Amino acid sequence: MTGLFSEVFLSALLFGAVTAAIPLLLAGLGEQMSEKAGVLNIGIEGMMLAGAYLGFVGAFYSGSLWLGFLTGAAGGVAVALIMALLCVRIGLNQIIIGIALTLGLEGLTALLHHFQFSRSYPRLPAADATVIPLLSDIPVIGAAFFKHHLIVYLAVALVFGMSYLYRRTQLGLNLQAAGDKPAALDVAGIDVIKTRTIAVLTTGALAGLGGAYLANVGAGLFIPFITNGAGFLGIVLAMLARGRPIWVLFGALLFGVCLSLTTAMQVAGINIPTDVIQMLPFLAVMIMLVLFGRRASLPAALGIPYERGAR
C-alpha cells in the first residue's frame, strides 16, 4: 500500500484525471452552448462516437494527430448537421432524434470498426507532450498538469474564450436569448434558426473533438462504445454548471479524478472487481445531482422547437 500514495503515483493519478477530463470538458462546453440556445442535445454521445471513430481513422491513416482531431471534429459536425436539420430547422422532437442519433452512431461505429479494425486492433503511438518550461519542474503538479498534448491547454483556454463569448459579445447574447426568449430575439431581427444552428454545429465540433481526443490520446485506439457515457456526463456537467463555462471545467476535473481513480485502482491491483470501480464516476454524478439538482437552471425554451408565430 505504500506505493499508493507516493509522489509518482499521485502525479500519475492527476495526469490521468486531466486526460480523462478533457473529453468531458469539451462535451460539457459544447452541450452548454446548445442548451443556452434552447436545444437539449441528447445526441451528443453519438457525436462523440462519430468523432472518436473518424478521429482515429484520420490519425491512423495520415499519421498526424492534428489531422485526426480535424476529422474527428468534422465527424461530430456531420452528426450535428442531421440534428440541426431535423430538430432546429423543421422542429422534430429533440429527445427522440437525440436518442436515435446516439443509438445509430453506436451501431454504425461498432459496425465499421468490426469490418475495418476488428482483426488487427491497431494502436496509435503515444501522443507528443508539450512540456511547459519551469512550471513542469514543480514536483507532483508539474508532471501532472504541464506535460500534456498541446490540445489540452487549448481546451482549457477555450473555457475562458467561452466565458468571454457569453459575457461580452453579441453572438453570446444572441445564443442565450435563443434559449430564454426566442420570440424576443426574432423580433429584434436576429434569425433564431440560424443562431441555434450555429450552437448545435459548434456542439458537434466540440463533441467530435472530445471523442477524437478520447480515442487518439486517451486510449490510442478505437473500440466500439468507447465513450461509455462520456457524452451523457457532458450533459450533466452542462446542467450543473448553470451556464458558467468555468464550472464545466471544475466539474470535468472532478469526474476526471473519479475516472482516473478507476484506472489507478486497477493498476495498483486493489482487490475489487472493476465493476465496483466503474460505478464511481456515475455514483459521483448521482450524488451531485441529488445535492445540486434543484439549483440546475435551464433556459426557459429548452427543448421547444421555435416556430415563428406559433402560440
Added chain:
Amino acid sequence: MSIDSAPTASATALDATSGAATRRDILHRLLMTLGPILAALVIAGFILLAVGVDPLAYYGYVLEKGLFSPLGIQQTLTRMAPLLFLAAGLIVAFRAGMWNLGGDGQFLLGAVTAAASAPMLVEILPAWPALICSFLIAMVVAMIWSLVPALLRAYQGVNEIITTLMMTFLGTSLANVLVKLVFRDPATTVPQTRTLPVEDRLPRLFDTTVTSGLLLGLAAIVIVHLVMTRTAFGLKLRIVGANPRAAVHAGLGVPGLTIAVFAISAGLAGLAGAVDIIGVQGNVRADWNPAYGLAVIPAVFLARMNGFAAIGFVFLLSVLSIGGESAARRLGVPNHFTLVLVSIVLIVLALAEYIDHRYNQSRKA
C-alpha cells in the same frame, strides 16, 4: 405535435363515422407505419452495401432465420416475452410524459435478483409460489432502483432523461458486481449465478420451445393498455403527460403520480428481466447485457403507444433480433446493425409524421 400526441390521434380516428373515411384513415395509418419501416430498410441496405454485404441476402437470411424456420419463429416468440414487458413499461412512462430511459439497468437488476432468488425459493417452496415470489422480488428491486430518478423529478424537477441514463450505467455495473461477488455459483469456474433447473422454469407452450412467459408479456401489455385508456388512473397519468401544469390546477397530486409512473415502468422492466431468466436463460452470466431497453423505444413509437399495435411491432423487433443474431454468426454482420436499423426507423418515422402534419395543415388552410 408529432409522436407524443398519440392519444389525440386515436380520438380523431374514432370520430370518423362514414365508412369511406374510416377506410382512408386505416390506409393512411398503414402507410404512415409501413412507409417508415420500408424506407429504413432501404437506407440501412445502403449501409450494408457500403461495408460489402448484399442487403437482399442479409434481409432474406434474417427473415428466414427469424420468421420462416420452425426453430426461428419459436425463438422469436420466446424473445417477445421480455420485450413485451419492456414495451408495456415504456407505454406507461411515455403516455405520462416521462422519459424512462433506464430500462436496461432496471431489466438487469430484475434479472439478477430473479436469478438469485428463484433457485433458492424452489428448494423451500412449491414451484408456483416460488416463481411468483421471485417475480415479485425482481419487480420490487427494479421499482426501488427507479426511486432516485423519480424523487428527483417529482420534488426537485431534475430532468429524468439524464438521471435514468446514469442509473442505467450504475445498474449495469451493480448487476455485474452482484453476479461476481454476492450471488456467484461456487460450483462453476465462469462467474454466473446458480442455474434454475429446466423443470422448475416457466413451462413451455404445448409441444414447442416457446416460453409461457409470452402469455404473461401479452397479458401485461394488454392490461397496461386498458389501464391507460379505460381507467380514471390512466386518464390522470395522461393528463400529467399532456400538460403537467394543468394537472396541478386540476388538483392532481403530480409528485405522487410521477413516482407511481416510475415505479410501474421500472417494475415492468424488472419483470421483463425476471421473465427472461425464469422462462428462458435460467441464470445470469457475468457481463450479460442484451440491451433491449433502448431498442424497444421505436417499436413503442411506431405503435403510437397503443398496446395492441405494440404487440405487432415487438414481434417485428423480435424477428429482427433473432434473425440478426443468426446473421451475425453466419454472415459476419455484427448485431450492431440492428441498432442502426432501429435508429433509422425512429428518424424516418419522426420525419414522416412531420410531413404528414404539414400536408394536413396546408390542406386545411
